[in-house]
Amino acid sequence: MIDWYFGAPRRALALICLACIAMLAFGMYLQHVVGLEPCPMCVVQRYALVLVAVFTGLGAASGGKALRVAGMLLALVAALGGAYTAASQSWLQWYPPEVVTCGRDIYGMIETFPLQRALPMIFRGAGDCSQVDWTFLGLSIANWSFIAFAGFSVLLLVLLLVLLFRRAAPRQALRTAF
Template structure:
């Protein structure tokens, strides 16, 4: 098995996305860190990139189409992580107000408004509750999304 083949690289990307999601669920259910709205959006982008990577690895055809889909998910996730990092740098008096729980928003708001509200972020998103090697969760997510975007670009631009 050639590790540099398109199918192998897509499968490795899928495994990395699964590891990122698994880490998020571990931090939520085992450590007790509740995800903020931007964290939930980042999970959705990880799931999308992982799903498209898995389909590309299994399908073996349409490499460019799947690369574009993975790239779009990666860019969306990078933008969301970047927004959260920006919120973490704001002084406390400039933070947006806290949001109601997601369950409440799902019952009372249209979906487009929920997504807009979630992407806007809240004071919860600015809280740094966990770090590894001096980097917060959204900083690690941003690094992962940049890696997935680079892999998708490589897959998109490679010959053969």
């Protein structure tokens, strides 16, 4: 099983990309069907998931090793950023502050910036970042998000190391008989 996953980096990157797309779809389900509004930190985590999905998807689709390595590096940076944001939100949920602030409110952004720079409606955050609205097995969405981002980071790092330090398969020279 390990050889199947790490033996083919393109397949592994495609699986990570599909996992990110599934997580984004579940987030949209929670928002539009269940009725949970994402907070600003949740929005940042969505952006990180989109970036991980895009970079791993491009890495899986690329034919060259250099493009694959670049995609993995960019995906790793996005996954680490998502893990940091999820860990910060988990900390806020475990130790809520007395005064709730987790970013600029949407009305302050609209008053400060022109309307053309406002975020699209799908990524508009509202709500309290320290509030726990949904749990599964005793863990909040931020906790599960951290676990996923940490897992993606570890997988991408191992894949990157395997790809960089793996010996190239010997190519058989084409021999023509005349």
